[in-house]
Amino acid sequence: MSLWFVLAVNSITLGGLLFLLSSGFSLIFGLMKIPNLTHGSFFMLGAYLATSLIAYGLDFWTAALLGGLGVALFGGLVERFILRRLAGAELAQVLVTLGLSFMVADVCLMVWTGDPIRIATPAALRGTASVAGLGFPKYRLAISLIAVVFAAGLWALLDRTRLGAMIRAGVDDAAMARVVGIRVSRLFTIVFCLGAWLAGFAGVIGGPILSVYPGLDGEMLPLALVVVILGGSGSLLGSLVGSFVVGFLYNFGQAMFPELAYVVLFLPMLIVLVLRPQGLFGRPAV
Amino acid sequence: MALSVDRRRFLVGAGGLTLATTLPRAARAQSRPVKIGLLTVKTGPLASGGIQMEQGTIRFLKDRNYTLAGRKVELIVGDTGGNPAGTKTKIQELVERDGVDMIFGPLAAFELLAISDYAAQAKMPILSLAAAEDMTQRKPNAYFVRASGTSAQYMHPLADYAAKEMKLKRLITIADDFAFGHEQMAGFQRVFEDAGGRIVKKLWPPLVTPDYTPYIAQISGADAVVQGFAGSNPLKFMKQYQDTGLKLPVLGNGTAGDEALLKSYGDEAVGMISCSAYTGDLDTPSNKKLIDGMVKDYGNIPGLYSAGLYINGQVAEAALEKTGGKTDDREAFIRALRAVSLTDTPRGPFTFDRLGNVVGTFYIRRTERKGDKLVNTTIKSYPKVSQFWTYDEKWFLAQPVYSRDYPPLKS
Numbered sequence: 001m002s003l004w005f006v007l008a009v010n011s012i013t014l015g016g017l018l019f020l021l022s023s024g025f026s027l028i029f030g031l032m033k034i035p036n037l038t039h040g041s042f043f044m045l046g047a048y049l050a051t052s053l054i055a056y057g058l059d060f061w062t063a064a065l066l067g068g069l070g071v072a073l074f075g076g077l078v079e080r081f082i083l084r085r086l087a088g089a090e091l092a093q094v095l096v097t098l099g100l101s102f103m104v105a106d107v108c109l110m111v112w113t114g115d116p117i118r119i120a121t122p123a124a125l126r127g128t129a130s131v132a133g134l135g136f137p138k139y140r141l142a143i144s145l146i147a148v149v150f151a152a153g154l155w156a157l158l159d160r161t162r163l164g165a166m167i168r169a170g171v172d173d174a175a176m177a178r179v180v181g182i183r184v185s186r187l188f189t190i191v192f193c194l195g196a197w198l199a200g201f202a203g204v205i206g207g208p209i210l211s212v213y214p215g216l217d218g219e220m221l222p223l224a225l226v227v228v229i230l231g232g233s234g235s236l237l238g239s240l241v242g243s244f245v246v247g248f249l250y251n252f253g254q255a256m257f258p259e260l261a262y263v264v265l266f267l268p269m270l271i272v273l274v275l276r277p278q279g280l281f282g283r284p285a286v
Numbered sequence: 287m288a289l290s291v292d293r294r295r296f297l298v299g300a301g302g303l304t305l306a307t308t309l310p311r312a313a314r315a316q317s318r319p320v321k322i323g324l325l326t327v328k329t330g331p332l333a334s335g336g337i338q339m340e341q342g343t344i345r346f347l348k349d350r351n352y353t354l355a356g357r358k359v360e361l362i363v364g365d366t367g368g369n370p371a372g373t374k375t376k377i378q379e380l381v382e383r384d385g386v387d388m389i390f391g392p393l394a395a396f397e398l399l400a401i402s403d404y405a406a407q408a409k410m411p412i413l414s415l416a417a418a419e420d421m422t423q424r425k426p427n428a429y430f431v432r433a434s435g436t437s438a439q440y441m442h443p444l445a446d447y448a449a450k451e452m453k454l455k456r457l458i459t460i461a462d463d464f465a466f467g468h469e470q471m472a473g474f475q476r477v478f479e480d481a482g483g484r485i486v487k488k489l490w491p492p493l494v495t496p497d498y499t500p501y502i503a504q505i506s507g508a509d510a511v512v513q514g515f516a517g518s519n520p521l522k523f524m525k526q527y528q529d530t531g532l533k534l535p536v537l538g539n540g541t542a543g544d545e546a547l548l549k550s551y552g553d554e555a556v557g558m559i560s561c562s563a564y565t566g567d568l569d570t571p572s573n574k575k576l577i578d579g580m581v582k583d584y585g586n587i588p589g590l591y592s593a594g595l596y597i598n599g600q601v602a603e604a605a606l607e608k609t610g611g612k613t614d615d616r617e618a619f620i621r622a623l624r625a626v627s628l629t630d631t632p633r634g635p636f637t638f639d640r641l642g643n644v645v646g647t648f649y650i651r652r653t654e655r656k657g658d659k660l661v662n663t664t665i666k667s668y669p670k671v672s673q674f675w676t677y678d679e680k681w682f683l684a685q686p687v688y689s690r691d692y693p694p695l696k697s
Contacts, residue, residue: 006503006530014497106329114334116518116550118525128531137529210496211525211550213518215331219496254491254500261492 007251013140013209015247016147020202021220022227023154023239024195030171030234030282031191033090034083037097038075039199040221041104046071046200047212048108051117060122060204068201075196079189105217114214119207139208146205150198151240158236167191171234172283223250226269232282241280319358320606320613323380324595325366325373325391325401331517332368335591336393338546339415342592343390345579346599355606366392370400377401381408387613390598392416393591395437395465402427409616411623413598415591419469420687422643422673429616431623431642433601433633434594435563435673437466438473438688440540441514442675443648443668444561445474448537449481451666452559454509456486457537460501460523461514463490463690470514470539472688477675479696490690495519498526510535513542521550528554535559543651546589548660551653555660558653564593564633565649565664572600573632593632601626635669645672 025039050067054060078100086092121139128135158164169177170187178184203212210216223246231242246265253264272279324343327336340363352359362384364376373392380386388411392398395418405412406427414430417437421430448454459474461467467490475485486508489501502523505511511534515523520542527536536558541547543560566577566587576596580588588596605622606613613619624642629635636646648671651662674682686692 003503003506007500010497010499010503109329109333114332114337115546116334116521118521118550118552120552121529135531137531139529209526209529211518211522213331213521214333215494215518216496218331219494223496250497251500254495255504258490258501 003255007255009136009140011247011251012144012244014250015244016144017202017206018223018227018246019147019240019243020150020198020205022224022243023236024198025224026228026231026233026235026239027191028195029228031167032188034093034097037094037221038078038100038104039224040217041101042071042075042196042199043203043220044108044212044217045074045104046203047119047207047216048112049200050204050207051112051119051212054119064201064204067204068197071200072193072197076189076193079192084185084188101217105214109214116211116213118211119204121208143205154236226265229269229279230272232279235279235281238279238281319360320354321360321362321384321386322602323384323386323389324361324363325376325389325397326363327368327393328365330368332393334517338589338591339391339393339595341580341584342588342595343599345576345583345592346596349575349579350603354603355611357606357611362386366397368394370396373397373400374404377404381410388413388602390595402430405429411616411620413601415594417466417469422641423683424687426641429620431601431638433597433636433644435644435648437469439671439673440561440563440648441470441474442477443650443671444537444539445477446481447561447650447666448510449478449483454483456484456508457510457512458487458489458505458508459485459512459514460489460491462493462516462519464493466516467514468690469688471512472692474512476693485695488695498523499530502527502530502532505532505534508534510537512537514539516541521547524551524554540590543653543662544589545587545662546591548653548662551660553655555653556655559650560653560662561648561650562590563646563648564590565651566662567664568632568634568649570630570632570634572630576632597631597633600628600631604628639672643673645670647671
């Protein structure tokens with residue numbers, strides 16, 4: 001198996017996982033202007049919930065859906081009862097979400113102990129599939145596929161439905177959307193729950209590769225931040241492109257310049273921030 | 287995120303204490319309990335090992351009914367939060383406010399290095415598992431005792447086994463990119479190369495690496511892989527290693543093959559050869575007692591961290607017995623600590639060298655599946671392993687400390 005092939009497959013997998021994680025982050029930030037630092041915790045919490053559900057005998061996919069749902073519920077409560085009161089106060093929001101992420105980490109430590117927990121790969125997807133003479137790890141292919149399906153689904157939601165139109169209106173100009181009768185605050189809750197669900201689901205889906213352990217939240221959050229800054233907040237296409245760019249940078253950077261792994265990852269982010277602050281696909285602030 | 291303020295006091299023998307408070311000052315000094323301060327980590331990513339350290343300490347004290355050499359023992363636990371600043375704050379609290387007689391812990395080398403000078407000034411005996419080489423080599427602390435081993439002390443025997451018994455010729459190493467990883471792999475390399483083997487490549491993923499696949503993809507042209515990860519990283523590495531379909535045998539350090547981690551592994555860990563200072567299947571009365579107690583109280587078998595602290599307890603006990611329970615003369619107490627020689631411990635017989643580091647048995651184990659569980663089976667033991675391995679101490683200390691680039695690769 002050639003190095004480049006492995007790296008390419010892996011970049012796409014990581015890109016897919018990052019898309020699930022960061023699309024929600026991007027929507028939340030784009031619509032609500034909340035830099036949600038709990039997003040990494042959502043990812044970890046989803047994975048932890050799923051380990052318990054699987055221990056109760058549920059199969060992996062049900063656990064993934066329900067784990068996401070649990071996180072969405074938590075996210076909804078956070079939005080409705082805390083963040084809504086802090087509308088517009090960005091510093092307060094940053095601090096609250098940061099504080100919450102520490103609290104979630106502590107609670108997870110209490111409930112699931114500090115021991116790393118392994119999520120087994122679904123039986124049907126173990127091993128490799130041979131395509132054109134090359135061995136693709138099945139589960140990693142499945143992640144990429146799931147990401148593509150979700151990208152299409154989210155695009156359809158945003159572009160083809162009434163709810164999507166309202167969300168887009170809210171992203172573009174929340175005040176004006178309110179004036180024309182869109183209940184923006186309800187929209188906020190929906191988007192926040194959706195984002196939390198996506199992150200929680202991503203945590204479960206990533207579980208068989210990453211496993212779950214204290215500190216996973218802090219490892220994933222910076223990657224999501226890089227994706228959103230590269231791609232531009234509030235832009236689905238931006239998240240998609242950003243995720244795969246980061247996936248490739250991360251994998252090839254670590255393989256080719258292991259000493260500079262972080263530089264390779266974060267330097268493009270700095271350049272984009274300086275030259276094109278709205279991100280590759282974001283719209284400039286009016 | 288050292289937000290926690292949870293200092294727990296485990297006070298048994300409250301009777302003795304109430305009595306003490308009613309007596310005049312002079313009498314109090316003698317009946318006061320021995321205070322052990324435990325520096326551990328109960329929050330954040332290092333918490334898993336930190337909690338096990340606390341469990342091992344408590345198990346030991348329970349086995350002794352919180353009495354050592356006729357004196358009651360009070361345990362005061364400080365949570366360092368896993369960072370150097372937090373460790374410094376906590377040790378000052380323990381020393382200056384609580385007046386502890388000795389410190390167990392801390393967990394990580396960077397925590398230990400942050401407090402070493404302070405502890406030496408305060409003449410505070412430290413019994414730690416932290417593996418930093420120079421603590422007992424080129425920058426020794428006269429008040430430091432380490433019953434577990436240095437980073438490389440675990441790897442010297444493993445390298446010897448790899449070269450002589452497994453007849454491996456070419457290896458690739460992979461470990462966390464921080465001092466513990468560097469020291470381990472440098473030690474492995476020296477012994478393996480001296481036995482005629484070659485290290486083809488040394489890979490250093492950052493400590494925080496969600497996906498090791500880019501590194502695993504670089505593994506080729508070797509007979510086997512040596513991993514030296516710590517915390518939850520060994521687990522992630524083995525899983526991803528299996529997923530990429532690599533079949534080369536894996537050798538691991540003490541933290542990779544740790545008994546406490548076995549319940550988190552799946553079949554990917556079967557066949558791993560590891561070397562550790564503690565092994566679960568060692569047949570000594572104290573190891574049996576430790577395992578039974580841990581299973582009863584916490585539902586878990588002990589690993590390196592809990593066994594290590596249990597052993598620290600035994601060291602403290604033996605020293606106290608020698609001084610007649612006295613800790614006031616710190617010089618005499620540290621001399622007694624370093625003169626400790628034990629045979630019935632969970633890690634078998636050991637003594638200390640003149641620098642306060644253990645000379646004891648290290649075990650080569652193979653991870654196997656037994657029923658629905660994974661277990662380590664000891665396949666060879668190396669008795670009386672010193673931190674200098676078979677090298678001359680003077681020569682060893684004249685070399686630079688093991689690091690990322692030292693010794694350079696022979697090729």
